[in-house]
Amino acid sequence: MKLVMAIIKPSRLDAVLDAVGDAGVSGLTVTEVRGYGRQKGKTEVYRGAEYEVKLLPKVKVEAVVNDDVVDSLVEVITAAANTSKIGDGKVFVLDVESALRIRTGEKDSAALVG
Numbered sequence: 404m405k406l407v408m409a410i411i412k413p414s415r416l417d418a419v420l421d422a423v424g425d426a427g428v429s430g431l432t433v434t435e436v437r438g439y440g441r442q443k444g445k446t447e448v449y450r451g452a453e454y455e456v457k458l459l460p461k462v463k464v465e466a467v468v469n470d471d472v473v474d475s476l477v478e479v480i481t482a483a484a485n486t487s488k489i490g491d492g493k494v495f496v497l498d499v500e501s502a503l504r505i506r507t508g509e510k511d512s513a514a515l516v517g
Contacts, residue, residue, distance in 0.1 A: 404499040404511065405473045409464045411484040411492040416462050422483035423466065426476050429517055431466040442490050467499050469512055
C-alpha cells in the first residue's frame with residue numbers, strides 16, 4: 404500500500420477530485436494548508452500598501468491505495484492539477500505499513516475497499 408499525497412493550488416481542487424474519483428479511488432482526505440516552494444511567496448497590494456505574503460494557500464489531497472493503482476493515480480492528479488505555471492504543486496508517494504478500518508477491524512487492502 405502507498406500514501407499518495409499531492410500539494411496543489413486551491414483552484415484546481417475540483418478538477419483533481421473529479422479525476423481521482425474517475426480513477427476509482429474510493430476515499431481521500433483534503434486539507435487546507437499554507438506553504439511555499441520556489442515561489443518564496445508573493446507581493447500583494449492592500450489599500451494602497453504593498454506587503455509580502457510568504458506562505459501561500461495550498462490544498463493537500465491524500466489517498467492510501469494499493470500498489471497497482473499508484474501510477475495511474477499520480478498521472479491523473481498530475482494532469483488535473485497542471486496549469487503549466489509555477490506553483491502547480493508536488494505529488495509524493497510514501498509506503499504505508501498497515502491500515503485498519505476501526506468499525507469492522509478489516510486490515511490492509513480490505514480496509515481500503517469501499
